[in-house]
Amino acid sequence: MSYNGTIKPLIVLMSQMTLTKYSHSNLTETDFNLLEETDAADNHTSATTATHLSLQVQLDEQYAGLRVDQVAATIWADFSREKLKQWMNDGYLLLNGNKVKPKTRCEGTENLTLEVDLEPQTYCQAENIPLNIIYEDDDILVIDKPVGMVVHPGAGNPTGTLVNAILHHVPKSVELSRAGLVHRIDKDTSGLLVVAKTLEAQFSLSQQLAKKTVYRVYDLIVYGNVIAGGTIDEPIKRHPVDRIKMTVLPGGRDAVTHYNVKERFQHFTRVQAQLETGRTHQIRVHFSYIGFGLLGDPVYMNRVRVPAGASERLAETLRGFRRQALHAAKLGLIHPRTREEMLFEAPWAEDFKTLVDVLREENKAY
DSSP states (O other), rough: OOOSSSSOOOOOOOGGGHHHHHHOOOOOOOTOOOGGGGOOOOOEEEEEOSSEEEEEEEEGGGGGTBBBHHHHHHHHSOOOOOOHHHHHHHEEEEEEEOOOOOOOOHHHHHHEEEEEOOOOOOSSOOOOOOOOOOEEEEEEEEEOOOOOOOOOOBBBBSSSHHHHHHHHSSSGGGGGGGBBBOOOOOOOEEEEEESSSSSHHHHHHHHHTTTTSSSSEEEEEEEEEOOOOEEEEEEEOOOSSOOOEEETTSSSBOOOEEEEEEESSSSSSEEEEEEEOOOOOOOHHHHHHHTOTTTOOOSSSSSSOTTTTTTTTHHHHHHHHHHEEEEEEEEEOOOOTTOOOOEEEEEOOHHHHHHHHHHHHHSBBO
């Protein structure tokens, strides 16, 4: 089976990256959405200290006739609409320097400002958990996350997460939303994540993600024989029945994955995928949708598929690989302060490497 979408090469977009003026925020757990899940990107300016936020944007004609709360929610999509309304009512969010009601209509020429003091977050504790640090300076931290580590505390995972580890390694990250995280990878996906160590860095990285200039490449192994590379451009939303799953459905959020074939086996294919967007489970959902589910995926593949006639070694390896065969291999970005183009790479996790070795020896393509 093959996907008949538009064929595009897997290309590095580093030369097209620019460091833009940025905006983000120090938010509570209920207010904040990681920007890889949103399309918020704008041209407003910001200045901030550890607990003070100062944002400003000059409106244009596209906002004429819209309610100011609607405009604010569009521009600063990482804040909840209720929080923005509260700040309008409290006089922290102003239109042309004046306090206005949320229902006030904009003319499209005004200056919208937000200036507010924010409380540091204390929603989880620091834990002395070892981190595999690929790169670190005063602004950013690049981590090779191991298989099995949850990125953020949640129901059933209050401790032992990447955020708990970051709070110990960088104590001042307690002042940042989600301890400086701007994107995430699944618990059982290994590989690269960038973490901001300052508000300025978090603003910049969030903006780069929103503008789709962060270069993210994943290695994966799928069931079946993928014929050629291509692009999967299909919207993704929460599954209407199984709330654990995401699925391709009309009305979902735009999701684009570019991919190339890297290595062929008899019954499997090693693929490299580049994210243009960053939706929850995007690669897993997209490849399941086109008929090439990820090897070992416990959510989008119902069972382990062992090819007929497989050797005992291959069958044992496949049955023992109990996670999605997915690794965040490359990460490219513009440094928030120096504007240097940076590209990081992380080697495969040991179980992924073993899997590939066994496939090369026991499932060779004819």
